[in-house]
Amino acid sequence: MSDVAVAWAKAQECVDENGRKDRNAKQTLVHLASYVDVTGVGWAAVPVLALEMDVSERSVQRGLRTLEAGGLIAKTGASHKYMGRLLPFYALALDTGHANTSRRMRAEAAARGDRVSPQGRAAGDTVSPQDPPPGDRVSPGDVAFVTPPGDTGVTQIGKGITQGLKPSASVRASEAAGKAWAAKAPERVAPKRVEPSWLAAVERSRESDERLLSAVRACVARDPDFGRGKAMNLDRWLDEDRFMAWLPDDGALAQAPVVSGWAGPAHIRAAVLEAMGEAGVASYLNRASWDDRLGAIVAETKIGAQRLMDGAGSALKALGVSVIAKGAAHG
Structure with missing residues (x-):
C-alpha cells in the first residue's frame, strides 16, 4: 500500500457526469488507492472492494467508470489473473489534483479569499485533531502532518517497527x-x-x-x-x-552479482544456457557445484534447485543429470 496514494485519493473531489459530488466514486478511489504501489499502479478485485466498502459489486463498477471518466484513474493495459478472472491494472493520476487534504484545504481557503496562517488554516478556524500544533515542523511530504519537534531528517517507522x-x-x-x-x-x-x-x-x-x-x-x-x-x-x-x-564486490556498486562461474561439465552449461539464457546460468548454475559421483548439480539453495528444474529440467533429464540442493548430497 502507498500512503502517498491514499492521502492523494482522500483529497480528490469526485463528481458524476452531472457535476454532482459522487460519494460512491470517492470511496472506491480511496479503497483502490490502498492497493497500489509506490508508482500509483495496482489492481483490486471488485468483490473485495465491494466487501470492504459494504456496497454491491455494481456500485464498485459504477464508481470505477466514474473515476475513469473523470481522469482520476486509467487502465494501464496490463492485467492480473485472480480467482479465474483477469483484473486490469489501474494507474492513479497522482500528478493531478491536490497532494493531500491539507493542501486542498489551503487552496480552497485561498480561493475564497480567506487569510491563511502559516500552518495552513484560515484565520479563526479551530484546530482539528489532525492539524499540526503551532510551532511544530510540517514534514516535507505533507502526508504525515508533523514530525516531532527537534528531529531532523527522520520520520516515525510504520506499524511494523514502532519503537525506533x-x-x-x-x-x-x-x-x-x-x-x-x-x-x-x-x-x-x-x-x-x-x-x-x-x-x-x-x-x-x-x-x-x-x-x-x-x-x-x-x-x-x-x-x-x-x-x-x-x-x-x-x-x-x-x-x-x-x-x-x-551484492556487488567491495569497492564498486555493480549491477550484476559476482559469481565464480560454472566449474562442472561444459555440456551441462550449454543445456542450461539454451533453456534459460545467460541470466539463468548467472543466477542459478554459476552458484551451483558439480557432484561427479552422483552426476548431479548441487544448488546452493532449495529455491535455486527448483528454479533450475523449472527452467531446464527436461534438458537436464535428457542428459541423465539430476538437481539437488546443497546438503542433500550428504543427507
Missing part, C-alpha cells in the same frame, strides 16, 4: 528499491511491508543502504524470474536474505 526512528537515508533507499522493483513487478511491492523489512535487512546484514540498493537493481536487471512473471514480493526477498547473492 528510521534514518532518512534508509527511507530514500527503501523507496528507490520499491520503484526499481515496481518497474518490472508492481504487484510485488507493498511499501508498508518493504520499509521495516529494509531496515531489518540493513541491521541484520550490516550492509549499507547503497550496497543493498545495488543488489536490488542487479536482481531486477538480471534475474530471469522477472521476465517469467515469477518475481518475489520485495519484502519477502529482503526477509529471506535473497539479496546476499546479488
